[in-house]
Amino acid sequence: MSIPDVSDKSLAELISLRGQRAVVTGAGRGLGKAIALRLAEAGADVLIGDIEADLAITAAEQVAEAYGVRAIGVAMDVTDGSLVAAAADRAVAELGGLDIWVNNAGVFPSIPLLEMSDTDWEKVFAVNARGVFLGAREAARRMSAAGSGGAIVNIVSTAGFRASAPGLAAYVGSKHAVRGLTRELALELAPMGIRVLGVAPSFVPTEGNMMAHAAAGMPAGDDDTPPTPLMLSGPIGRVGVPDDIARVALFCASDLSAFMTGSTLLADGGSTV
Numbered sequence: 001m002s003i004p005d006v007s008d009k010s011l012a013e014l015i016s017l018r019g020q021r022a023v024v025t026g027a028g029r030g031l032g033k034a035i036a037l038r039l040a041e042a043g044a045d046v047l048i049g050d051i052e053a054d055l056a057i058t059a060a061e062q063v064a065e066a067y068g069v070r071a072i073g074v075a076m077d078v079t080d081g082s083l084v085a086a087a088a089d090r091a092v093a094e095l096g097g098l099d100i101w102v103n104n105a106g107v108f109p110s111i112p113l114l115e116m117s118d119t120d121w122e123k124v125f126a127v128n129a130r131g132v133f134l135g136a137r138e139a140a141r142r143m144s145a146a147g148s149g150g151a152i153v154n155i156v157s158t159a160g161f162r163a164s165a166p167g168l169a170a171y172v173g174s175k176h177a178v179r180g181l182t183r184e185l186a187l188e189l190a191p192m193g194i195r196v197l198g199v200a201p202s203f204v205p206t207e208g209n210m211m212a213h214a215a216a217g218m219p220a221g222d223d224d225t226p227p228t229p230l231m232l233s234g235p236i237g238r239v240g241v242p243d244d245i246a247r248v249a250l251f252c253a254s255d256l257s258a259f260m261t262g263s264t265l266l267a268d269g270g271s272t273v
């Protein structure tokens, strides 16, 4: 199926996700939760998957409460194909289908190269790269079977475009992989009416991000600690907030971006210019 021309739709219709069903991985907190909230505000029913079941369930309750959509929280480890498939099946069974899949779950441990074990490397790739492959495959299988197309949004990073900081070799490698996967999947899935886009955030303080920074001995950049140049290197001159990323993800998931596939959009305050 081809991706239709939507130029006769109003702006409100283009941004609306009413009647659509979305899965967001790693959405118990952080960027994923912000994305789930914006998708729900646009009218989508949402399945929130997270390896932390409690976080997923609480976030789903908050999303449902905020926007009156159906939201379910599901324990899901994106590295396990059977759990990813089970979550996709739940979306189809309980929400009635699957139109949007956001591959957001990611990990970012900082480990100096000389100390990085094979297992360290593989753990990062298992979540950040294999998790995206598994999510995209399970989503595309169901979207293709339903024959109504869909959108897959991969949360990449500016680390998918350039080096980041010492200790992030596995992270930077995995995010470059996701950016490449975004291009290739766009090519392969377009004939099924499925668009694939990436969103590449720069530094955004989130719970996981701050823990990773603290573990690496980097300053937090909060009210008590001056931000590092790494955090504020963009022309916009402030650190991002989760909603800066969520709005771009909504754009990618909606018909506003109907003529786009394969791109990874920088949401980085201009820091990668």
Ligand SMILES: NC(=O)c1ccc[n+]([C@@H]2O[C@H](COP(=O)([O-])OP(=O)(O)OC[C@H]3O[C@@H](n4cnc5c(N)ncnc54)[C@H](O)[C@@H]3O)[C@@H](O)[C@H]2O)c1
Residues within 6 Å of the ligand: 025, 026, 027, 028, 029, 030, 031, 032, 049, 050, 051, 052, 055, 076, 077, 078, 079, 104, 105, 106, 107, 108, 127, 155, 156, 157, 158, 200, 201, 202, 203, 204, 205, 206, 207, 208, 209
């Ligand atoms: N925050 C940033 O500065 C930033 C910048 C660029 C890219 N990103 C990317 O954005 C995404 C979200 O980052 P965040 O800062 O919100 O992180 P976070 O740690 O705050 O949240 C990540 C969520 O993913 C979940 N998760 C971890 N492993 C999982 C797994 N195997 N299966 C399912 N869920 C899992 C965690 O439980 C957590 O709820 C990641 O892909 C990250 O690489 C973040």
